[in-house]
Amino acid sequence: MTFKVRTLSDLAKLAGVSGSTASRALNDNPLISEKTRKKIQKLAADHGFKINTAARNFRLKTSNTIAVVIVKSSELDQSITDPFVLNIVGVIAEELRIHKYDVLLVSHNIGQAASLDEYFNMNRADGLIVFGQGDDIEAFDDLINKQHPIVVWGAQSNGNDYVTVGTDNVKGGELATQHLIEQGCQNIVFCGVRSFETGLRFEGYQNALKHAQLNIPDALDIHFTFEDAYRVTLELLKQNKFSFDGIVAASDTIALGMIRALNEQGISIPEQVAIVGYDDISVCAFTQPALSSIHQDTQLGGKALVSSLLDLLAKKPVESIMLDTQLVARDSSCRKLNKT
């Protein structure tokens, strides 16, 4: 029975060489002769020796880790359980695995004292992918130190100098609204709490309404959860304050919660109220009625985030990316128009 080979020098002793040789051999360094290399590599494999990553990373001042940071703007912010965010995180994890990076999953309260720098100071991550620009873009921007390799999911703000990857939120808002207008809606409401990203969607929504010379009602403040959307909508309906014939929802979760409430109150979709969601999460195609939505591709988005970050890490110049976005029209918004 051989003894347990725990460290590099254990391995070296076993092979009758020095630690340096063993180290270089395992790293396929050509300084070491082919023969010695093979011998040591075989020995390592036979004894199930695995390099101590902690020691290695420490010595090399690297972490081989990318932190995916989900910033919570408030206690009510449920981003970390939103299907869209979780889905894109899944894509990122898979993508980074291919590039041999570890993924650290972190949720960070925007209130907490520390900035995101700590992940670098503490040598916990080589780079950051950040979600959640939230509603206070300046507070958010302060978190980001442009010296470090960071990519943010979202949109460019006026003064920000970090790299972003996201979709065209203004266009998304426009597309959704235009589509409803084309379906004959006259009184279209925007639903979703204000954040930097939803603000842009709201802007697009306003553009479309102005262009069609339609009235712009106050937006409904709804958090990004089924429950809140359901609650708020039901309340309005019961109070007879729901006078809209079209809804642009800031996310699919919101749209689905609203649909539920509308259905319960016997309001037909899309005839009485047409509705378009946002994100195009995978259930959309499978709800009843199927939910029209603005498609944000999680595969594309996740991969773009990763490749931009890898470029930053490689010191290559990186531009922010705005991915295209498009409307996927389904039953929840498509009226069979009678042309009279």
Add this chain to the structure above:
Amino acid sequence: MTFKVRTLSDLAKLAGVSGSTASRALNDNPLISEKTRKKIQKLAADHGFKINTAARNFRLKTSNTIAVVIVKSSELDQSITDPFVLNIVGVIAEELRIHKYDVLLVSHNIGQAASLDEYFNMNRADGLIVFGQGDDIEAFDDLINKQHPIVVWGAQSNGNDYVTVGTDNVKGGELATQHLIEQGCQNIVFCGVRSFETGLRFEGYQNALKHAQLNIPDALDIHFTFEDAYRVTLELLKQNKFSFDGIVAASDTIALGMIRALNEQGISIPEQVAIVGYDDISVCAFTQPALSSIHQDTQLGGKALVSSLLDLLAKKPVESIMLDTQLVARDSSCRKLNKT
């Protein structure tokens, strides 16, 4: 302008003490006088000094990290994008953050040579939370080294000697099936590819049918995605091979995909076909018809996984946990029964 305080000895120099004193001061070690401690802590705060975690972890042979490992049994295994899994991962991340642990998110192909031991050898994780017992329970069990602090989401297998946390899958299968029987279904089919966990659900389903002396049709092999469920169901319907009046789906994603296909073909739910899903993901309450489901509580589950793991790390004795599970009956399965 003060110079950048990067290391502990930078800080020590600045304070005019030795590195050891600085280290102890920051760790609130009572060996150091109150006065010195406060002084150094203030200095650290003022200069934004953060301990280098990599160095610290290396010295202390800890990682302060829990790896959440999602085992893929095959290329078709989409676990990492399944809403239920992602949701519980979100809960775990939040919970571990409270306990000051970092979360490493890993997806691991069951095929790949290395066992899960590597995460310990390489000092990357202090403990593991593992998802995905898959279909080959022996292959899975081989991955788990009982010497290490590991908690698995799922069920106890015959020979396994690791700690599991999960819900009562047999009971879940039974509940769903009994419910459908009570609703008057005579020909109930089980839908979902075979895995260790779904096998147990299938067992419960069989128990209920046997008890009611009903026929047990062959289960339908469907992967855990909307798309596959939709495709398979549509195919059967078109070939007139869909002769069931009740469906027990192994997951909600499967149920939703099937509902979509049934709807499209004009089959009414629950009148012609009643259906119960599994997991009770949050959309269930908001689909149309609302989906009946077997509730698996992600909050409870996530917290139980974490607390069991923390106990293991603290060398406390830990028993596997089987959480209770229950049926949430909604429109997709509740017929207005006419008692004649």
Add this chain to the structure above:
DNA sequence: AAACTCCTTGCAATCGATTGCATTTTTACA
């Protein structure tokens, strides 16, 4: 004031892998 505590602080080794430079071994060529 000597002797003895007790309280603070510093010295130096340690964790395991990597790497610049020095040293030894091998090869090549005159």
Add this chain to the structure above:
DNA sequence: TGTAAAAATGCAATCGATTGCAAGGAGTTT
């Protein structure tokens, strides 16, 4: 065979924080 060049290997320092042990200093007791 002698010697230079090339190839292979080893020595020892290094990354930054922690900690057992030693040492310095203040205070107390007889």
